[in-house]
Amino acid sequence: MVRKIIKKAKNIFFANPGLLFANEKHLVNKSFYFKGDNNKAVLLLHGWTATPYELRRLGTFLNQNGYTAYAPVLRGHGTKPENLAKVRYNDWLNDARGAFEKLKRKHDKVFVIGTSIGGTISLELAKEKKSIDGLVLMATPYRVKLEELMIAIVWFLSFFKKYRKKFYPPTFGSRKTITRVISYQIYPIANVLETAKIIRRSRKNLSLITQPCFLLQSKSDHIVTYNSLTKIFKKITSEKKQKKYIKRSYHTFISDIKNEHVFKDILKFIESI
Known part of the structure; x- marks a missing residue:
């Protein structure tokens, strides 16, 4: 009985990847x-080891409401893990810069939406691009959980192994999610250090962020610290800023839950600018 209830709850709250991209x-x-x-346009930046597909439903929704939606594949992604091994975080920043300029040339307004490391890249881009x-x-x-320990372990492992299988918390189980299906499930260990570098960089000079900003984070995020949202929220100097826990x-959460309410929140925010 308990198992049936849990299964039913998962079906209610979590999007079914088989149904969503069967075709x-x-x-x-x-x-x-x-x-x-x-x-008006939105630039959508995906997370580490993922692809633009995790933002496709959001992009489709925003496009249905009049916005041009563009999501590039960040360097090293969407192919095989080996192609991520030699990529540096500046490569991702350059990808984002080029994509933003492409949109800015043709649109009056451009908004940037990022998830996970895509959000970190968005912060760095916003420090440079006041437009x-x-x-x-x-x-x-702002920080990942056990960040310093994680960096030390990754540095040590990099001397002995080139790749590592992704870890999911026990509560995640074997459940398939969109992100789990589309992402690399084996990643180059050394590239984790590139994510650590850009996260550290993004923590600096957050006061340079003056653009309107909407921050969202899951209450049960198993990767970033719970106070990441509030830390960033307090340090940016945007006059218009709001936050929400999911x-x-x-x-x-943007791809893994049945989250049309989040889509509407995002649309409401950008339409208020």
Whole structure:
């Protein structure tokens, strides 16, 4: 009986990857560009080891509401883990810069939306590009859990192993989620240090962030510290800023839960700017 209740709850709250992209497997590793009609655009930046597909439903929703939605594949992603091994975080920043400039040339307003490391990249981009009209940061780390220990372990392991299988908390179980299906499940150990470098960099000079900003984070995020959202929220100097914690989800809530309410919150925020 208990197992049936748990299974039913998961079906209610978590999106079924089989149903969502049964006919879209050819799109999983692709960038997407949906042309809008209101002369406003959103740049969507995916997380580490993932692909733009984790933001595709959000991009589709925003496009249906008039926005051009563009999500590039960040360097080293959407192919095989070996291609991520030699990528540096500056490569991801350059990808984001190029994508933003592409949108800015053709649109009156451009908003940047990032999830996880995509959110970290968004922070760095916003420090440089004051012409960004607004930010939406999802599951964006100020720190990751046990950060210093994690870095030390990764550094040590890198001398003996090149790749490592992803770890999921026991509460995650064997459940398939969109992120789990589309992401690399084996990653180059050395590249973890690149994520650590850009997270550390993003913590500095957060007062330079003056653009309107909406921060969202899961209450049960198993990767970033619980106070990451509030730390970033307090340190940015945006006059217009708001925050929200998401219930019943893990780190990548934007793709893993039935989250149309989050889509609407994001739309409401960017339309208020």
